[in-house]
Amino acid sequence: MEQYQNEKHFSTEDKILLAAIDLMEQKGYKAVTTKEIATKAGFSEMTLFRHFGTKRRLLDAAVERYSYIVDMNNILKTNVTYDLITDLTMVSKTYHHYLKHNQKIVILAFQERNTNPSIGEKTAENPKKLKEYLIEYFKEMQRQDKILSQDPEILAMNFLWLNLGYFMASFISGDKVAVIPESIFIEESVKTFVRGICKEEVYSLY
Incomplete structure (x- = not known):
C-alpha cells in the first residue's frame, strides 16, 4: 500500500490529488x-x-486544492517600516515561503505552461500581488527621496527574478548550484540590491 493510503487523516480525494501532483511534477x-x-x-x-x-x-482540482495562497498585501502592508533592508528582507522571506509551499505546483505550471496555461494563471496570483505591492513601495521610497529615480516596475521585476532564480536553482539542482543557504542568500542579495538602487547619502546610514 502506498504512502498516501497510510495517511489516515487524508480523504480519498486528498490522497489521489497529492499522488497526482507528485507524479505530474516528476513525469509531466x-x-x-x-x-x-x-x-x-x-x-x-x-x-x-x-x-x-x-x-x-x-x-484542475489538484492545483485548486493545493495552491498555497498567502495574503501578501496584508502581511507586507501591516509590517512595512520604510527601511529598505528591513522591508525587502521581509518581502524576500514572504516570497520564498510561498514558493517553498507551492514548489511542486510552481514547477508543474512551468512544465505545462503551453498545454495547460490555467495552472500558471493560478500560481501567478501571489507573485502578481507581490509585484503590485513592490511597485507601490518603490514609488513611495522615491517620494521619500531614498532611492534613485528608476522605473518602479523594473525594480520590482528585478527583485522578484532575483529571488525566483535562487528558488529554481535550489529546486532543480539542489546544493550543486545553490550552495549558499537561503537565509544568507536573502541577507546578502538584499544588501546588494539596496546598494544598487539607494541614494548614496541614504546607503551610508546602513
Whole structure:
C-alpha cells in the first residue's frame, strides 16, 4: 500500500490529488497515466474516475486544492517600516515561503505552461500581488527621496527574478548550484540590491 493510503487523516480525494501532483511534477502531465496515479495513491483507477472523471479535471482540482495562497498585501502592508533592508528582507522571506509551499505546483505550471496555461494563471496570483505591492513601495521610497529615480516596475521585476532564480536553482539542482543557504542568500542579495538602487547619502546610514 502506498504512502498516501497510510495517511489516515487524508480523504480519498486528498490522497489521489497529492499522488497526482507528485507524479505530474516528476513525469509531466502527458506522460503520467491515471492508472499510475491511482496505484501510487493506493486505490483503483475506477475510484479515481469516480471522484474526478478525467485526468484534466484531476489536474484542475489538484492545483485548486493545493495552491498555497498567502495574503501578501496584508502581511507586507501591516509590517512595512520604510527601511529598505528591513522591508525587502521581509518581502524576500514572504516570497520564498510561498514558493517553498507551492514548489511542486510552481514547477508543474512551468512544465505545462503551453498545454495547460490555467495552472500558471493560478500560481501567478501571489507573485502578481507581490509585484503590485513592490511597485507601490518603490514609488513611495522615491517620494521619500531614498532611492534613485528608476522605473518602479523594473525594480520590482528585478527583485522578484532575483529571488525566483535562487528558488529554481535550489529546486532543480539542489546544493550543486545553490550552495549558499537561503537565509544568507536573502541577507546578502538584499544588501546588494539596496546598494544598487539607494541614494548614496541614504546607503551610508546602513
